[in-house]
Amino acid sequence: MSPRSKRPQGRPDAGRIASHLAVMAAVAVVMGVLVACLAIPFAGLVGVAAKDVSKGMVNLPESLEAKDLSQKTRIYDVNGNLIASLYDQNRINVPLGSISRPMVKAIVAIEDYRFYDHGALDIRGTIRAFVTNQANGGAVQGGSSITQQMVKQTLLYQAETEEERAAATEETYARKIRELRYAVAFEKNHTKDWILERYLNIAYFGDGAFGVQSAARHFFSKNAKDLNMLEAATLAGLVKNPVGYDPIDNPERAEARRNVVLERMAQLGILTEKKAERLKGRPIEETLKIETSPNGCQQSRAPFFCDYVVNWLLKDPVLGDTPKERRRTLNNGGLTINTTIDLGMQKAADDAVADGVNQTDQAIGGMAMVEPGTGDVRALAQSRPMGKNKKAGETYLNYTVPKKYGDANGFQAGSTFKLFVLASAINQGIPLSTSINSPQQIHLDDDEFETCDGPYAGDGMGWDVANSTGAGTFNLYTGTQDSVNTFFAQLETQTGMCEPLELAKAMGVNVPPAQQVPSWILGVSDSNPLEMAQAYATFAARGLHCDPRPVTQVLDSSGQPLKDFSSQCEQVMPGATADAVNDILRGVMEGGFGAPLAIDKPSAGKTGTTNSNMAVWFVGYTPELATASMVAGANEFGEWVTLNGQTVGGSYISSAFGSTVAGPIWGQAMAAVSPMLDDTDFQAPPGDEIAGVLTTVPDVTSQTVEAAVQQIEAAGFVAADGGQVDSEVAAGSVAYTSPEAGTQLSSGDTVTYYSSTGTVPKSGNGGKGKGRGKGRG
Template identity: 45%
Template structure:
């Protein structure tokens, strides 16, 4: 298919002339269709042509929403995410057959007109009014403009304006279409249109539509496949071949006739193509969207919460949401699938997802020195309902779709050790650690007021211990005694410096039970803290 090259842009007078013709024709069309129009053609023309030279600068720069791909550290896909399922491809990667099919059925004079098609509008109006084939009066360029304006709309008012059924919208689209034809080549307009058009079943753009209905690429479409896709643009729901094969077949055949009438194929080839069974040719495929089908769904969900909450990805929640909606991102994470699969296997073997106990287990692996999350697994399948199923991330805090956490127990003793060493405590100093003891000398961190006596008992050994032996046997009375000696301020401060908070996001408190891990925390925070010490 050849495209006109090097056409001189229309002059302002030519633009105004075409706009005047279109506006007058709009009044004629409205009259034929019995739509009331207020005002005269001259007034409409005068009001609309003023903006021809003021084509929005960003009209040719509106980014199309595309897929986001989340990968592990080696580039292996974790998930595909999108607001609109689209993969933008250049025109050379789109079969000429589908290009021709779309032009034939949507805008036969696309290669001749300059954005608006007076002749085509009259033909469509007469055909529709006479009870013939229903035809649209908008050119491909006008349809492209409409889709761009809708894509660029960020408020409900802008969305309503882009889809309003009135003459004002049609005139605005015509005005922009003329301006767009002066800025872009026919190839660029057709490429943009084929990438922005909706083909039904969640498929935006011809590349995804090719994969969705035929499990192929846009560059490899056959004649009948191309005709089927071209037929969808007018009404994707009505002509969905997976739901309404008879209607879709009739529509495909209409496209083939239009291609023959336009000279793209012979009538004989069109008749031959009509004999191909659409149902037999279909090979639909589903493209998963989101974290639910991921091999690492809870980690994937955690990544999304970070992207939506961290100001580094946009100053406002709306800006961050739009970043993901526009898409086209490759989000490379630090997850290592080798470690992830090992962690998942360990959690499932330790306590199976449907274990009668109902107990949960989670593993978070963090790389020392960098804080990179290498694995995040739990003994549950991602979902909203059912046994062994949850949408809650047991490893993450509430702010990241997680839980308030779990008591970490004796792992908190490391913070008491670090706080004591920071204060210059002799690790070889001996403390008495009886099997049970009531500690009566605790004072408040702020102010120094006495705290109620705190009773503790051991679950391992008792006797006299230094820091090394007390740690080796995890002696409760040794650590509470150490905490009493160094004060309650140091251990929580050390935990906070290591990145640990309560699972509900609140700070850890200076209570005597701190060193025994009486606060609910997440495995993510604890893994990060241990990685901090390991570094």
């Protein structure tokens, strides 16, 4: 050191003296402000910063509104299992009483150990930090009470502009003074416990976890109320630097910081030195049990059902006046959304669709399950998973629901639409036994079809319709079970177009006006699995149509009901009409196209195939569940293509049909869910209400005449007395009927019974020969 640089020992130089004097003066000014409790503007701080502070204080309100903290919304299945979370910040608010005492002690010890002893400001700590900061170049750090930290977090959380966010984090004394003024107001208006509770709920603990409850779940897979001393020390250490002390990315730094907290707790007598040393020896990696908290529907176990729920609720004003407000409520409102999905049924649907259609196939598979009588949506599945990787077959389009909920246009539903004409025919009293000659091809003029406004006025060309299932004479049973196009075209001329279209609309299938042409019954309108499942559920519920319902209840963040969603149902056809449709469609499963798909429960179903085999369907149901299965051709460009000649699900398709492509997917899913369903049978259609019901002649042999007549008439037949015949049956009892037991007849047909004389016939034929009776034979 040169002589010029040497200074006399024991005497501070003028610069150091001036610096210390400046610090002391500034502290005096700050203390003056504190003494005044920030109630009036002040001046006197040296330099521009002091003027800025004074100006800012004039404009500050006396208190700061603490708005509700955002919380994540949770979506649950029908059994209370979590299926998805929605949030902007991963936070679950909890009361102070639901936070473990070790956690409370740890955060107070390391952040503000005199929190319960001082007011808004720990004066000793602030002066110490102030002096230290000035001596180290003026950086603003340390000295903040928990109340001040809570104020800073609140200002940052509630900032709506970049300027407000910058003001909440700027390293200036002006910010400190602003925070202090608000802290004084909080201390005046709230208890210490309230302040600490809000602080623990608003604080960021790193790795996306906001608030102590989410942090406890994320880092230790437990609730905040169950945190032990070691876990509490870890979390308490994170709030100072959540990124730098992240125990996942920086375990060594996190462990060192945790041990600082433990040492501090030992210094304060919260735990013994011996226990602190023992806890410090535990590697932090051994204490972690990471639990992820997926955000949004993509990572849900039922992504497209979740997406449907979100879009469905976004249209409900209970969550806000505008879609933007509703979205904010969904993502920040801490809602509990109870839904109708059954994860067991969802898995069955997912497995069946995935087995039937690969995600990269030139096809899309979709399925929906709906409960009759409630409209509860039990499952939605599609072959293309949720995502943006088109090469991997991913998509964000939800093909299983109407366009307004999933952005997809849907697919032509084919012959599944024929049921609207069938039900209308039955409702109009057309006997089920009505026979119609149905050639392979037929031409029908436009004016043969009646609309609600009179004869259909088409282009004058009429309708040339052809069969894909053969020609013949069919009744309502066989014409439906064989899905004969020319049969239904002619049946539509009898029912007219008006009632079937209105019935379709009442059952949730709205045919656009431009597509209300005679051929609409062949499914030329676009539909989707959910729409068809809820429509067919109407038959299973004996004519009671219920709108699809994905949500039963929404609770607010405090657990109070925000809205209950009851089933929206309406009887759209007589129960007897639905019973007759069910009776016809169960024949599809027992001997028609659906026979190979039959499950161990009574079931009914209908196939659907569109022109050029671009989409195929199978919609089937039991009394407990309606399920629609669909496969549609679609290339990588999103263009619809024929399924013919495609390899789908690993199998080559030469010619696609509903029964052979969509049907097996339905069968696999329904076989899996069958054990979950009750053993309920369809109700037989009453012959006295539905003309032409095909009913089995009951076996009344050996019954009394009175009992036999009752049973015959209960089956819908007219009972006629055929007189007496010799028979081994006891005298006076019924010997036999004609037609014999087991014969299929239409309702209203006559069944003749013959009573026994009790005499064994000599011919041994039981008296069934012509002229054997002694009475009116």
